[in-house]
Amino acid sequence: MPRGGWQEFTDPGGFSGQSRAIARPDISQANPKEQQAVRVQRTRGGKRGKTVTQITGLALTATEAKALLKRLKARAGTGGTVKDDLLELQGDQVTLVMDFLQSEGFRPKQAGG
Template sequence: MPKGNWREFAEFAQNNNFLENPSIQNKTDRTVRVQRTRGGKAGKTVTVIKGLDLTVSEAKMLLKQLKTICGTGGTLKEGIMELQGDQVKTSMEFLAKEGFSPRQSGG
């Protein structure tokens, strides 16, 4: 096999249009809801974040940053982030800095 004629990734540099997916919404156009709730959590307060519409890996990275900033635990269940405790104000400020437009729902 001759050397120097390998062109496996040559077309990648020319055809990277798949990276620009027009179906993906802009962060500011998404309806992100931050809610404080206690229902079904044995009386413990939990902050729920819905509507981020991120991939699983992006959501995990964002959740890790939120947990670090808030100093609490949290989980990702079916696209919904849950943070332990009342972290509404802190999470809204962080999401706004990340480019989202969060809204508080509930009381």
Template sequence: MSRVYSTDQGRICPGCDQAIDQCRCSSDRAAPAGDGIVRIQRETKGRKGKGVTLVTGIPLAEKELKVLAKTLRQKLSTGGSVKDHVLEFQGDQRVALKPLLEKEGFTVKLAGG
């Protein structure tokens, strides 16, 4: 049985038994396999009518994905996060995101309506 929480370290990673902020195994997680196309879509479902822009299919490791997300958030001047290899940006940012991602060298498609 592995530890989940320690009073001196906080939450513990079950894979490497280190504190979450010092975890070695989560930073090495590779991107899920995809078809090589980055898809941008808008979603409001489950968000009380507030729209967010989702970017899926980026073939980067978790650390690189977080760096890319930070750069894009700064260029868009908006908030956002990374959840399960999906970039989330506040508001409808589809039109602004497409050229930024194409400039990074990705093949981009606008998905959804």
């Protein structure tokens, strides 16, 4: 569930029993690309020894994440998937992903070794 979708009853106007629409901020506008804590790491845990590149910390909607992953897969020439709030690419693609995300306007950092 996205953050910011709740409201306490202790607002100055008080609770009047009327239903009000709560304005939810757009995720991509609330946290600009250059302010997101994007982490890129390679891992092998739980993949039967296969190396995958994981990208975490992207505050994107599901459609934006799929579109970004599609461009990444085409650039790297590998497969990949979206799992919950992380992107996975097959193989060791850390340097390629770092360059690609910088060209897209993100400020990625390499996590792990």
